[in-house]
Amino acid sequence: MPLTAVIFDMDGVLVDSEPLWHRAEIAAFAGVGVHLTPTDCLRTTGLRVDAVARYWLEQRPWAGRPEAVAAEVTRRVLHLLRTEAVPKPGAVAAVRAATEIGPVGLASSSSDVLIEAVLERLGLRDAFAVVRSAEHEPQGKPDPGVYLSTARLLGVPPEECVAVEDSATGIRAALAAGMRVIAVPDVAVAPEVLVRADRVIPSLLDWEGAIAGLRW
Secondary structure (H helix, E strand, O other): OOOOEEEEOOEOOOEOOHHHHHHHHHHHHHOOOOOOOHHHHHHHOOOOHHHHHHHHHHHOOOOOOHHHHHHHHHHHHHHHHHHHOOEOOOHHHHHHHHOOOOOEEEEEOOOHHHHHHHHHHHOOHHHOOEEEEHHHOOOOOOOOHHHHHHHHHHOOOHHHEEEEEOOHHHHHHHHHOOOEEEEOOOOOOOHHHHOOOOEEOOOHHHHHHHHHOOOO
16 A cells, blocks of 8 residues: 555654643642642543543542643643744654655644644644644544544545554554554553554654655
């Protein structure tokens, strides 16, 4: 099956944002009496922020609305992205190189406002033919919806796409969409998930070697 499009995840793949998310989550949840550690935050890597809030409401109930905490997390991480975000090694070059294969999409669990902040910060907005947030899907990752929507908007069958992901949640979503997967683990990913990826690389500095064997 030919490879005619590339779809990137954003957080942890293009931008070193997971530490920023952890800082925002720890501060926002502390406001309702839920004290998280960075290790706690790893449990929800790759989920939409509303799903993160619901998860911790179930695990450590508090009096209040999860939507309010999710909004506070978003407010805090937006500020951090605008002021502190840096690209992951090789990310900008990999995105530019991917445009030589075909149309390039972005499929992220982050909201539109966060995506735009990152793309502006990294100078990559023009590189993407389609940018899709999972906030527009009935469910977030690991549901494949955001990947299927991105492929549809690119005009490419899912089986002709390769997804670039860092988390177990994202890898599951891309596989469920019927896509090939290049995994760039930003955090520990369970071996039973990682082994299902078509390629596993330590960083996007290894992009050319990873993509070469998947193109035809």
